[in-house]
Amino acid sequence: MLAVQRVQGTAVPLDRSDVDTDQIIPAEWLKRIERTGFGAGLFSAWRQDPAFVLNQPRYSGASILVAGPNFGTGSSREHAAWALQDYGFEVVISSRIADIFRNNCTKIGVLPVVLAHDVVDRLMRAIEDDPALEIVVDVQERTVWVGALDLSEPFPLDDFTQYRFLNGLDDIGLSERHAAAIAAYEAARPSYLPTTTPV
Amino acid sequence: MGQTLSEKVWERHVVHRTDDEPDLLYVDLHLVHEVTSPQAFEGLRLAGRRVRRPDLTLATMDHNVPTAGLHLGITDPISRRQCEALESNCKEFGVPLYAMGHADQGIVHVIGPQLGLTQPGTIIVCGDSHTATHGAFGAIAFGIGTSEVEHVLATQTLPQTKPGTMAVTVDGPLPVGVTAKDVILAIIARIGTGGGIGKIIEYRGSVFRGLSMEGRMTVCNMSIEGGARAGLIAPDDTTFAYLEGRRHAPKGAEWERALDDWRSLTTDPDATFDDDVVIDGTTLSPHVSWGTNPAQTLPIDASIPDPDTIADPGAADSARRALQYMGLRAGTPIRDITVDTVFVGSCTNGRIEDLRAVAEVLRGRRVHEGVRMLVVPGSMAVKAQAEAEGLDAVISGAGAEWREAGCSMCLAMNPDKLAPGERSASTSNRNFEGRQGPGGRTHLVSPGVAAATAVTGHLAAPADL
Numbered sequence: 192m193l194a195v196q197r198v199q200g201t202a203v204p205l206d207r208s209d210v211d212t213d214q215i216i217p218a219e220w221l222k223r224i225e226r227t228g229f230g231a232g233l234f235s236a237w238r239q240d241p242a243f244v245l246n247q248p249r250y251s252g253a254s255i256l257v258a259g260p261n262f263g264t265g266s267s268r269e270h271a272a273w274a275l276q277d278y279g280f281e282v283v284i285s286s287r288i289a290d291i292f293r294n295n296c297t298k299i300g301v302l303p304v305v306l307a308h309d310v311v312d313r314l315m316r317a318i319e320d321d322p323a324l325e326i327v328v329d330v331q332e333r334t335v336w337v338g339a340l341d342l343s344e345p346f347p348l349d350d351f352t353q354y355r356f357l358n359g360l361d362d363i364g365l366s367e368r369h370a371a372a373i374a375a376y377e378a379a380r381p382s383y384l385p386t387t388t389p390v
Numbered sequence: 391m392g393q394t395l396s397e398k399v400w401e402r403h404v405v406h407r408t409d410d411e412p413d414l415l416y417v418d419l420h421l422v423h424e425v426t427s428p429q430a431f432e433g434l435r436l437a438g439r440r441v442r443r444p445d446l447t448l449a450t451m452d453h454n455v456p457t458a459g460l461h462l463g464i465t466d467p468i469s470r471r472q473c474e475a476l477e478s479n480c481k482e483f484g485v486p487l488y489a490m491g492h493a494d495q496g497i498v499h500v501i502g503p504q505l506g507l508t509q510p511g512t513i514i515v516c517g518d519s520h521t522a523t524h525g526a527f528g529a530i531a532f533g534i535g536t537s538e539v540e541h542v543l544a545t546q547t548l549p550q551t552k553p554g555t556m557a558v559t560v561d562g563p564l565p566v567g568v569t570a571k572d573v574i575l576a577i578i579a580r581i582g583t584g585g586g587i588g589k590i591i592e593y594r595g596s597v598f599r600g601l602s603m604e605g606r607m608t609v610c611n612m613s614i615e616g617g618a619r620a621g622l623i624a625p626d627d628t629t630f631a632y633l634e635g636r637r638h639a640p641k642g643a644e645w646e647r648a649l650d651d652w653r654s655l656t657t658d659p660d661a662t663f664d665d666d667v668v669i670d671g672t673t674l675s676p677h678v679s680w681g682t683n684p685a686q687t688l689p690i691d692a693s694i695p696d697p698d699t700i701a702d703p704g705a706a707d708s709a710r711r712a713l714q715y716m717g718l719r720a721g722t723p724i725r726d727i728t729v730d731t732v733f734v735g736s737c738t739n740g741r742i743e744d745l746r747a748v749a750e751v752l753r754g755r756r757v758h759e760g761v762r763m764l765v766v767p768g769s770m771a772v773k774a775q776a777e778a779e780g781l782d783a784v785i786s787g788a789g790a791e792w793r794e795a796g797c798s799m800c801l802a803m804n805p806d807k808l809a810p811g812e813r814s815a816s817t818s819n820r821n822f823e824g825r826q827g828p829g830g831r832t833h834l835v836s837p838g839v840a841a842a843t844a845v846t847g848h849l850a851a852p853a854d855l
């Protein structure tokens with residue numbers, strides 16, 4: 192993944208709760224075997240509606256998505272995170288982000304930012320009033336800044352994930368450092384555990 | 391202080407632990423299907439990596455496969471390309487595969503248990519959120535994304551932050567006609583779609599002890615609908631009886647050793663959970679979803695809620711949008727809602743017991759005129775067993791369509807879809823907008839309610855007939 196140290200840009204307010212991954216990227220998009228090109232499918236059902244936020248020119252060029260609570264519930268499809276990234280979003284802000292979706296984001300370099308409900312609400316209103324509102328998300332400081340609102344809010348991000356974001360590190364390579372521990376673990380596994388090879 | 395079951399299973403899989411990194415966990419079983427794996431295999435190829443343990447990996451085709459006219463193959467070229475990709479990837483990397491047409495093919499979460507691969511105390515992952523199903527055996531089983539699939543393929547491990555714990559206790563007895571599906575729908579209605587975020591749920595209490603393995607799988611399957619990372623149930627004699635003699639279950643002296651270990655897999659009496667939810671099972675009734683997330687669910691005796699009476703503005707707003715999408719009016723009794731389609735199947739309710747429940751209701755009855763009913767076994771083995779029991783004759787005799795195994799209308803990636811505006815009663819697990827086809831409207835129900843609904847043409851419980 193690419194390193195993400197600081198994202199500075201404008202945001203799109205998606206004022207809905209429980210936005211599930213079937214909405215983020217509908218199932219018909221899951222048939223692709225490539226990893227790119229999913230931006231075109233992002234929220235494709237909702238984008239049929241000309242009034243939908245992503246269709247409003249005033250929000251074009253945004254790199255941050257500010258969404259209602261429980262964003263990313265539902266299926267494990269990483270395609271949802273790929274679609275957001277491919278469309279141009281580098282950060283998702285919500286008061287609650289579903290586990291698997293959150294994990295998937297951190298694997299590819301989309302930063303999940305959880306802020307208190309009232310803070311997200313305030314941000315949402317401010318962006319609606321001023322689509323050009325500049326937001327800064329700093330991974331090093333684990334803080335969201337909005338100068339115009341005099342807002343400075345820390346967000347949770349564990350040290351390891353922060354380190355991976357700052358350095359753009361591939362998870363697999365990091366785990367391969369523990370090859371000896373993996374081999375030792377395997378040697379000690381009980382023999383009654385199943386294997387999948389046909390018997 | 392004592393440990394919970396999930397903590398015990400977690401601890402025995404830690405390969406590497408430091409203070410400032412997530413635990414590196416060993417994965418006992420990695421299930422793979424055609425939708426979430428192509429990009430992972432591609433990643434391996436690009437990096438020159440191999441699959442570390444093909445013998446702990448099993449692939450099948452389920453999401454895309456047609457459930458009728460198998461001899462025609464997959465006619466949708468994009469679906470076909472995805473299945474072909476899985477086939478060539480499995481060949482290249484040495485991963486065992488049950489492809490379309492194979493006697494062991496089926497929905498990934500149906501075949502794992504059926505083959506005896508899903509065992510107590512193990513860690514099981516799959517690029518699919520309903521992997522939680524396998525928790526019914528006392529395993530920690532959870533869904534992962536494609537980057538994680540690649541990670542497991544390459545290393546057989548996964549870095550994971552330890553989740554919190556949540557106990558959901560339901561004591562019974564359950565009233566007659568209330569099934570595992572009703573119990574889990576009631577639980578989700580109570581905790582909400584985000585109630586379990588960051589946690590592993592342990593289902594406890596006499597209701598779960600009394601359920602068959604099929605029923606327990608239905609419950610654990612939908613843990614993700616409550617936001618939980620996984621859900622599990624302590625293994626007991628019901629679990630062991632289900633496993634004994636299955637193809638990949640331990641045999642002879644190994645079976646005895648395994649049993650000794652499995653019997654230790656319980657939550658210690660003095661262990662505590664981060665969250666404790668208690669539900670009185672004696673008051674439950676058949677449940678039906680009315681909205682566009684699984685928490686928007688009510689007893690079948692209820693009426694469609696009025697969003698104006700919902701105190702939380704977010705929930706009220708979401709209810710308003712749901713009613714509009716579903717084409718429903720506040721105050722309508724749930725039983726007055728008529729359906730076009732009934733779908734029985736999926737990894738939630740596509741097992742033999744579910745098909746028996748459906749056949750029992752349909753025996754001697756007809757599917758209501760104008761209603762299309764699809765019955766899709768969860769696996770080819772379930773299909774064969776149902777046919778051996780004569781269930782297919784009862785089901786097709788009543789006017790329903792008896793199909794081949796697959797995910798089918800659970801997510802409508804194959805030709806089985808709702809048309810825009812069509813309404814279904816479905817035994818699957820998600821009622822999201824468009825889940826069963828763009829513009830389709832889904833009511834989640836148990837197999838019994840599905841069958842009774844097919845007979846009457848409106849949402850109904852078997853007791854109504």
Ligand code: SF4
Pocket residue numbers: 452453497498499518520736737738796797800801818819
């Ligand atoms: S049956 Fe439905 S929920 Fe289960 S694996 Fe298939 S698509 Fe997913």
